[in-house]
Amino acid sequence: MRLRTLSITGLLLVLAGAALFYVLTMPQRLDAAAIAPEDSGDVARGETMFWAGGCVSCHAPSKATGEDQLKLGGGDPLVTDFGTFHAPNISPDPTDGIGAWSLADFANAMQRGVAPDGSHLYPAFPYTSYVKMKPQDVADLYAFMKTLPPVSGKAPANELSFPFNIRRGLGLWKLAFMDDGDPIVPLTADTKDPVHRGRYLVEGPGHCGQCHSPRTLFGAGGIDTSRWLAGAPNPEGEGMIPNITPGSKEVGAWSADELAEYFATGFTPEFDSVGGRMVDVQENLAKLSDADRQAIAAYLKAVPPQP
Template structure:
């Protein structure tokens, strides 16, 4: 009997410890968000590239984007599908509060208190300013609603266990800048850092990952294997990309390379969204990229 009691107590203690470690931790200040501005939010939405993933595949954009989801992302862990984030109350996020949306985007926590998988790049968005997120939410609420249901992810065990993100997040969900203030030492560079590291989440594709799927910030923006297994995503530090500032600016604005080739793959959608940003933002991104150390993290 004593053995049974001790075993039960130990099991309960382990279960309580696991719950404490893996329980999602929402943003403490999300409930105190300022009132968002939809016009400013359109710029944040473009910089964050939301439509690139959440507009249905093969949709011809004509007018405001319909964020019905459905885009598939193949990875070593399985296939993730972008969900419906339109203002539809049933299929989308129309009945979520502003705080719930910001918690999802910045910390990967659902309204029900479950972890989201990092296919939603909250490891980048955690660095975003809450006022920008509030503006983006205000813009999202102006977009057309869609009643298309979100597709479930196709993940094998154990990668389909959301509670495991409770162990993953402390390792890889960090709100520090990869490039510190000593390198990003003026307003232009800090704006570029904000656009590249936070809103633009460029590291999600251009930085290699470890076996757990976390970004290797010691090799920041030095290139990575394509998650789909097709080809390689290029590095964009000065060591891998010897283009001039003007060349990079032209590419980000038009999609044309210095040798008159054009952007392909997912960069087509990225450049389409960057073209909606003011020239000062493009200049800031270029300045940040040119200021990077030649081999990853400073």
């Protein structure tokens, strides 16, 4: 009888644990009030968000140029310590891409990491930064992306080992590390407007901190905002992503104008040229307006210096 009681108790504990896991890992979608009206997007403004967000860098074919950059069927695999991630097809193809998505579907993927079918998206897709985007900017980006050429074919499945291959578990990760959307660097009321615009572009659509800031929990957690933009290990295993705060011995010595020129041309004040993964980022930034590049530079000069 005692053994039977223990067995029943154990079973009940397992069921209770499973129920708790199910509840805690349920996808959390945006409130309807946090999503812009369905047809409110502006294509021209959306193109700015597109280049600021660097969609091409992950979702376009490797080394694509010209119009091929706008064919977003999936790019190079991202090989990390947790496994290999493959960026999905985000072209307007209605079967293999996002052509059948509503604006609400798109916004929930961008800002909650939730796919239309309710599955969690991996944070290799930087929705923890996109959560800071304004609803109208998300709608504008959606409107622009609907104008891009459809691409057929799905990207390969991610190649992840246990437990990282359990998508449902990402619900627990989000509970622990999902950004609340508040700015990371506080600015005073008398801070000049370009710095505010730069903060929005860097912390939100530009998601610069995803690479340039270290992560908590041995690299698997959220961004360590106490070391914001102070540099971090390369997620692909080779070298370091540099410190881009005013405390950096290299970038910190550049003026705001020199930073903006680097974004526009790819040349440093020492006449060196951009290299590595930053090539793609710089080419995206070159497509922004001079005012936006100056705003990004002004913000980077205003962030707290990190050694």
